[in-house]
Amino acid sequence: MTVVGGGVVGLTAALALAGAGHRVWCVREVPAAGTVSAVAGGLWFPYHVEPRDRVVAWGLVSLARLTGLAADPTSGVALRDGLLVERAGPDRWWTEGVTGWRDARPGELPEGAASGVVARLPLVSMPVHLAWLEQACVAAGVELADGRVEDLDELEDDVVVLATGLATPRLLPEVEVSAARGQVALLANPGLERWFVDAGADAGLTYVLPHPGWVVCGGTDDPGEDEAPDPDVHGEIVARCRAAVPALRDAEVLGSRVGLRPVAPAVDLRLREVRGRAVVTDVGHGGAGVTLSWGCADEVVALVAGLG
Numbered sequence: 001m002t003v004v005g006g007g008v009v010g011l012t013a014a015l016a017l018a019g020a021g022h023r024v025w026c027v028r029e030v031p032a033a034g035t036v037s038a039v040a041g042g043l044w045f046p047y048h049v050e051p052r053d054r055v056v057a058w059g060l061v062s063l064a065r066l067t068g069l070a071a072d073p074t075s076g077v078a079l080r081d082g083l084l085v086e087r088a089g090p091d092r093w094w095t096e097g098v099t100g101w102r103d104a105r106p107g108e109l110p111e112g113a114a115s116g117v118v119a120r121l122p123l124v125s126m127p128v129h130l131a132w133l134e135q136a137c138v139a140a141g142v143e144l145a146d147g148r149v150e151d152l153d154e155l156e157d158d159v160v161v162l163a164t165g166l167a168t169p170r171l172l173p174e175v176e177v178s179a180a181r182g183q184v185a186l187l188a189n190p191g192l193e194r195w196f197v198d199a200g201a202d203a204g205l206t207y208v209l210p211h212p213g214w215v216v217c218g219g220t221d222d223p224g225e226d227e228a229p230d231p232d233v234h235g236e237i238v239a240r241c242r243a244a245v246p247a248l249r250d251a252e253v254l255g256s257r258v259g260l261r262p263v264a265p266a267v268d269l270r271l272r273e274v275r276g277r278a279v280v281t282d283v284g285h286g287g288a289g290v291t292l293s294w295g296c297a298d299e300v301v302a303l304v305a306g307l308g
Helices: 008-019 052-069 126-139 165-171 231-244 289-305
Strands: 002-004 025-028 077-086 101-103 115-124 143-146 159-162 178-188 195-198 206-211 214-218 253-263 268-274 277-283
Touching (some): 002 008, 008 126, 008 159, 008 277, 008 289, 052 077, 052 115, 052 289, 115 206, 159 289, 165 253, 178 231, 206 231, 214 231, 231 253, 277 289
Parallel strands (some): 025 143, 077 195, 159 277
Antiparallel strands (some): 077 115, 178 214, 178 253, 195 206, 206 214, 268 277
């Protein structure tokens, strides 16, 4: 069978299918390092994605898998403590089934915050994790190939999995997915280990996600497809992240990046019949690709198994 798409969603689906005994060909326009997945901050958190009930179930599968991978230093996964700020009071639907969290103490909260959660969650260095996934796929027998698929009829296999994000409407026009522009700044890591997220900050969406050697600082979440970083927005991101986390005030600025999140009214994970071919869509993960990747991959395997 063919998996189209080589970001975190496509690679985990290909790996899971190979693990279930299928012969898998994964074709992608660019290697994983060139996908939107490589720009992501990598915190396990179901951001900008629906529907909540299915998101919780998929997310818990991924949480367990990523927690296990944290024992492998080559996977790019680490378990890190951090603070999620709640500006309008508790909104903790995402904690269902999650252990290792507590209410933030008043002294831990920024000014104006109503409450918050301190949690220990997987934080994934995406460039490292994507390389690990590619290597795991090859080891499992997945054939990786670079190429652009313009039409499903170009593919020979009777079963196709589309993990094509924003490119999906080109292949299936009925799929609804659009771009949400996320700009981040990269700073040198001065020794930070704790993450920080304040989505409702007055100055704008603020998050600080530390990895070995660099910190992903954000960010933006606006409609648009411009992948060129805005210098003014870059300056604003750096300023508010330094204000939120004083340890960054003298950190070297390494650069700026933009990723286009594939958002949808709901994750489109289902089996279709398209011109006599079985097509599984696995798209619309918004800002939660890595958070849902393993759970969605398991469901892809189940859908394919149901074909008989």
